[in-house]
Amino acid sequence: MSSIKRIAVLLAAFVAIGFVSQSFKGSNVLDRAIILGMGIDFDDDQLVLTAEIVSPGNGEEQVGTFSKTVTVRGEAIGQCIQYVAEQTGKEASLGQCVVVVLGQNYFEQRDFSDTVNYLINSDSFKESAIICCCSGSAEYIFNNGNALSQSVSMSIAAMLLDQAENVAVASNNLLDYTRSQHELDRTGYLNLITFVPSANSDAQQPDKVQGYFTYSKAAIFRQSKFVCYLDETDVMGKAVFDKDVSGDSFVVYDDGMAYTLKATHKKTDLQVSDSAVNADITLYVSLARTDSAETNGFFNPQNKKLISDAMLEQVRQRAQKLAQSFWDKQVRYNFDLLDVHKALKRKQGESQALSLKPMSDFTFTLTVSVKEG
Amino acid sequence: MDKNRVSADQLALMYFLLIAGGKFLTLPSILAGDVGHDSWLVLCFSFLWDGICLAFLLWAIKINVNARLDIADILNNSVSRPVGIALFAIFFVIFVLRADILLSSCFKMFSVTFDVSTNWIVFALPFAALAFFAIGRGFNAIARTSQLLFGLIALSVVALLVSPLTQTDFAELLPIGQAGWGTIVKTSFTRSFWFSDYIFIYFVLDGIKVKKHLYLPVFTAFFAGAALTVLLNAVFVALFGHLAPNFDLAMSKIGIFSVASTANGRWDWLTLSVWLISVIIKIIVYIFCAYKCIEKIFGANFVKINWFAAAFVTATLAVPLFVNTDGLLNTVIKWGLIPFAVVQYALPLLMPLFTRTAIDKTEARYE
Numbered sequence: 001m002s003s004i005k006r007i008a009v010l011l012a013a014f015v016a017i018g019f020v021s022q023s024f025k026g027s028n029v030l031d032r033a034i035i036l037g038m039g040i041d042f043d044d045d046q047l048v049l050t051a052e053i054v055s056p057g058n059g060e061e062q063v064g065t066f067s068k069t070v071t072v073r074g075e076a077i078g079q080c081i082q083y084v085a086e087q088t089g090k091e092a093s094l095g096q097c098v099v100v101v102l103g104q105n106y107f108e109q110r111d112f113s114d115t116v117n118y119l120i121n122s123d124s125f126k127e128s129a130i131i132c133c134c135s136g137s138a139e140y141i142f143n144n145g146n147a148l149s150q151s152v153s154m155s156i157a158a159m160l161l162d163q164a165e166n167v168a169v170a171s172n173n174l175l176d177y178t179r180s181q182h183e184l185d186r187t188g189y190l191n192l193i194t195f196v197p198s199a200n201s202d203a204q205q206p207d208k209v210q211g212y213f214t215y216s217k218a219a220i221f222r223q224s225k226f227v228c229y230l231d232e233t234d235v236m237g238k239a240v241f242d243k244d245v246s247g248d249s250f251v252v253y254d255d256g257m258a259y260t261l262k263a264t265h266k267k268t269d270l271q272v273s274d275s276a277v278n279a280d281i282t283l284y285v286s287l288a289r290t291d292s293a294e295t296n297g298f299f300n301p302q303n304k305k306l307i308s309d310a311m312l313e314q315v316r317q318r319a320q321k322l323a324q325s326f327w328d329k330q331v332r333y334n335f336d337l338l339d340v341h342k343a344l345k346r347k348q349g350e351s352q353a354l355s356l357k358p359m360s361d362f363t364f365t366l367t368v369s370v371k372e373g
Numbered sequence: 374m375d376k377n378r379v380s381a382d383q384l385a386l387m388y389f390l391l392i393a394g395g396k397f398l399t400l401p402s403i404l405a406g407d408v409g410h411d412s413w414l415v416l417c418f419s420f421l422w423d424g425i426c427l428a429f430l431l432w433a434i435k436i437n438v439n440a441r442l443d444i445a446d447i448l449n450n451s452v453s454r455p456v457g458i459a460l461f462a463i464f465f466v467i468f469v470l471r472a473d474i475l476l477s478s479c480f481k482m483f484s485v486t487f488d489v490s491t492n493w494i495v496f497a498l499p500f501a502a503l504a505f506f507a508i509g510r511g512f513n514a515i516a517r518t519s520q521l522l523f524g525l526i527a528l529s530v531v532a533l534l535v536s537p538l539t540q541t542d543f544a545e546l547l548p549i550g551q552a553g554w555g556t557i558v559k560t561s562f563t564r565s566f567w568f569s570d571y572i573f574i575y576f577v578l579d580g581i582k583v584k585k586h587l588y589l590p591v592f593t594a595f596f597a598g599a600a601l602t603v604l605l606n607a608v609f610v611a612l613f614g615h616l617a618p619n620f621d622l623a624m625s626k627i628g629i630f631s632v633a634s635t636a637n638g639r640w641d642w643l644t645l646s647v648w649l650i651s652v653i654i655k656i657i658v659y660i661f662c663a664y665k666c667i668e669k670i671f672g673a674n675f676v677k678i679n680w681f682a683a684a685f686v687t688a689t690l691a692v693p694l695f696v697n698t699d700g701l702l703n704t705v706i707k708w709g710l711i712p713f714a715v716v717q718y719a720l721p722l723l724m725p726l727f728t729r730t731a732i733d734k735t736e737a738r739y740e
Binding site: 121175183 | 485498551629
C-alpha cells in the first residue's frame, strides 16, 4: 500500500471513530440525581415518593455525606421517579439506591407488588438493596436525621446489611423478599424501622429532629399484602432458628448476680417430612464483656469454662420458649419463614398442593441445647 | 501463506471463546422460562450432543489432514454439488441469524449495563467494519486475536462468577429433573439454535495444522467451556429462582450481583467489557463463515476476496433494524429447527464418511 493510501485509510479511520464516538450518548454524572434511598407512602389515592438524593452538582457539599430529600406524588413508582427528575432537573439514577422504605399507610392498606416488581425488573437497580417498612410515614423517616450519621439511607442500610446479623435480627434484601412473594407459600417478611427522637445536638441544623432508628420488629406479607407484625420476641425467636444470625443475648442469674450470655454461633438442623418438622438447634454462648477480644467460632482454641450448667439451662429454656413461640405464630398466621415448604420442595418437587399446605399440617418437635463456646 | 490456516491450539482457544461468548446473554432466562431450575440439565444434554458431533468432526479433520480438501470439495464429491449448495444456504442462514441475534443482545446489554444510548446503525457499524476487515485478513487473524485475548477473557468470566458462586445455595436446584426428563431432552433440541458452536470448523477444515494432538486441546476447551456455561447457568437459576425468566440478560444481572456485596464500585464494568470481546469475536467468526458460504455457493467467482459479497454479508448486521429479533428467533425455532439440525447434528456424524469418500474420489481422479 502506498504512503498516500495509508494516510487516507488512517484519516478515514479517525473520522469513523470520531463519528461513532459522538453518537454514543452517556449521561454526565453532573446531570444525575443519584438516589440513595426511597421512602414510599400512600396518601389521598396517590403514591408519595420521598427520595434521598446526592448530586455532584450540589455546590460546596461533599458528595455522599450530605444529601437532600425530594418528595413527589404520582400514581405509580415509575411516574414518581420521572417527577423526581422533573423536580431536580436531573436524570434520576437508581443504580446506587441502597434502601427502600415502605410507609405504614402503604404497606398496611395496599398491595405493593407493582412497586416491588418495578424495582426488581429495573436493570440497574441492585437486587441486593435493602427493602423494609416503617412505623408511620416513610417521608417522616427520611426527613429526620440520624444523630450519628448524615444520611438516613446509609444509616438504615448499614444497620440492616452489616449490623443486624450480629445482633440477632435477620434482614432481607429486595431479591430475597421478591422471591419469597413469588415462590411456594408466597410469604416473607420485611424489617420494621421505627424512628426514636432524641435531643438535637447538631448546631448546623438546629430545627431538624434527630434521633435513632430501631429495627427489632418485622412485618409479614403474603403476595405483598400485609399479614401481621412480629414483635421483638418473635424476631428473637426467628433468630434462634437462623444459623447466619448471631448475637442472641440472654440475661441469666447465678448466685444472685445477673450475667449476659451471647450466642456466638449456632448449629441448626431442620428435618422436614410431609407432616412433621423436627428442629435440632445447638447454641454456642459466651459471657458478654465490654470491649473484650471475643474470638469465637468453630476454629478457635478452647477457652476456660466460665459458664455454669445452671446458666446454660436458663439460656436453653429461654431459647426453647422463644423458638416455640415463633413457631406458634407461624402456625397462627400461616406463614413460613423457616423455609419448611422449600425443604419439602427439594424432596418432592414443586406443586400446587405443597404451595397451599398450611403450617398447621406439620407437627413440630424442637430440641434446643446450649454449650459454652 | 494461506490466510485461513490455524493450529489445533488456536482452534481450541477460539472454540472456548465461542462457547462462552453467546450463552450468557439471553439463553439462561429463555431456558429458565422453559424448564425452571432444571435449565442446567438442558445445557448438559445439549453439550452431550455437541461433544459427540465434535468428536466426529475432529475425526473428519484427521482423515483430511493430508488431502486438505475444503468443505465444498468434500460435499461436492460425496453428496453432489446441488445438495452441497443447499447445505451452504442453510449454513448461511444460521450464521447470519446467530450474528444478528447476538448483536441485538449485545446492543441491549451495552445500553443497560453502561447506561449509554445510541442507535443501531452506529452500534453495528464498528462490528461490520471489523467483520469486513476480518474477511480480508483471513481466519488466521481472528484465531490469533482470540489466542491473544483468551487469558483476559477467561479471567474476566471467572472474576464475574466468583462472588455469586460463594453466595449460591445449590440446593435450590433440587429436585433434579423436576421439569421431566422428556421435557428437558426436548428443550435441548428445541433450543439447539444456541448450541453446536463447532460449526465454524467446517469452514476451516482444510486449514487446520495438526502436528501432534487434535482431540486433546479441542476437547479440553470444549469441556472447560461447557463446564463454565453450566456453572453460570446453575448459579443464575439458583440465585434468581422464579424471577430468572424475567431477567433476559443473565451476565448483566450476575455482574451487578457480583459487586453488590462490595464497596469497590462497579468493577464489573471492566470484566463485562472484556467478556463482551468474546461475543464480538463470535459475531465476527459467524460473519466470516457466512461470507465463506457465499464463496462456496458461487465458487468460480471467488478466486480472490469478493468485496461486494463481503459488503453484502456484513450489511446483514442491519437486519435487526427492520425485524424484531425475538420474533425472528421464534419463527426460526418454528420453521428452521429441522433444516438446522441437519447441518448441526446430522452432517457432523456423516462427515468422516463424506471426507473419506471425497478423498477416494479425488485420488482416483488424479490416478
